[in-house]
Amino acid sequence: MLIQCYTTLGWILFYSLSPLLLWIPLSKRRYRDHFRERLGLLPLPRLKALGGGPRFWIHAVSLGEVKAAEAIAQAIRKHVPDAVFVVSTITPHGRRLAESVFKQQAVVVHSPLDAAPCVKRALKAVRPDVLVLLETEIWPLWVAAAERMHIRTAIVNGRISPRSIQRYVKLRAFFRPVLERISLFSMITAADRDRILAMGAPRERVVVNGNAKYDLLGKSIRAEDKDRFRRLLSLEEGQPVIVAGSTRTGEEKSILKAFERVRKAFPEAVLVIAPRHLERVREIEALVKRAGLPCELRTGLDGVGRRRSAPVVILDTFGELFSLYSVATLAFCGASLVPLGGQNPLEPAAWGKMVLYGPSMEDFTDARALLEGAGAGETVQDGDELAERIIWYLSHPGTREERAAKGRQAVLQNLGAAERHALEILKLTGPFTL
Structure with missing residues (x-):
């Protein structure tokens, strides 16, 4: 009965609103x-x-x-x-x-x-x-x-x-x-x-x-993607790269504050912010500048002779985040420091990367459990803890790489x-x- 009422209401609304639908x-x-x-x-x-x-x-x-x-x-x-x-x-x-x-x-x-x-x-x-x-x-x-x-x-x-x-x-x-x-x-x-x-x-x-x-995920891993992004970002061998993927409103301030602390310990570190919604690129660019950090857009790095010089890059292109994780030293999955359910942590894990995320990962509980079972995923409560864990993992590359390798293996075994x-x-x- 309820479905019939819903259907009838749908017909009524469609025809009553048809002038609006045309406009x-x-x-x-x-x-x-x-x-x-x-x-x-x-x-x-x-x-x-x-x-x-x-x-x-x-x-x-x-x-x-x-x-x-x-x-x-x-x-x-x-x-x-x-x-x-x-x-x-x-x-x-x-x-x-x-x-x-x-x-x-x-x-x-x-x-x-x-x-x-x-x-x-x-x-x-x-x-x-x-x-x-x-x-x-x-x-x-x-x-x-x-x-x-x-x-x-x-x-x-x-x-x-x-x-x-x-x-x-x-x-x-x-x-x-x-x-x-x-x-x-x-x-x-x-x-x-x-x-x-x-x-x-x-x-x-x-x-x-x-x-x-x-x-x-396993089929999407291509070595040429890693080479392309290393050239695009002008990365030196061993240079730390933090990729913050699918970030949402309210997270970038915490990420930038954490990155300022990271740079004190690792001055050559690079942060790439990939917002979930591209219409927020200018807003994030303004946040970075207010934090006193030079930044560049990913689209500004295309072209012969162009080299990245800023420590912060904002990904303003569609469909490149998965490939970008290839050059990450550590990855952070957004929509998790704010109560929005998180984003897919297995994408960076498939590249063999250690993954950090906030406490809100309700939409990816299975992926979170898989990574944490392998020791390749870790929850941070806020920007301060994010900075501490990034600095720790950058200071302990052996542990980081061992855990990340186990995460990749766990992903590939669960296909x-x-x-x-x-x-x-x-x-x-x-x-x-x-």
């Missing part, structure tokens, strides 16, 4: 791009050109989910070579990455609005055998529309964060009928399994298969989740039942 794309470029796809008007000629194999629609919101989608799609295609993929994203960065990694092997589209007419139109155009929603993308109208069309739906690489579970449980009366319409819940950890069960998922449809995001998720998805390609 939005005319107002700003970022809304205008791909707006037809948001209305469910997907590129039919490209869809028809994909071929006649089993169809899988994978919904990947942003960058991390796109990486998981790539790994899962590769695993599916290994078993079903003529598989056809449609990949939908929401963010511009996610779309660009999807277009880059899938190229002609999938149709990449902007996801339709969660409004009944848009969802119905899009699903009717694609007619997937399985609709794969990654991580926590539980869209009630998508699920209801797919069920009516006899399209199986799967939550894959599923995770429910400790920060959100209480809110979900309070809305269990709403979520339970949605989850009952989903054929598969292939979760990352046992804790994620327990949380989705608490929300009302049928127990017999829930399995645990690990994190597919990590499966591409294979994408294959397990893929096999579960392929089980759904038979006759439709719930």
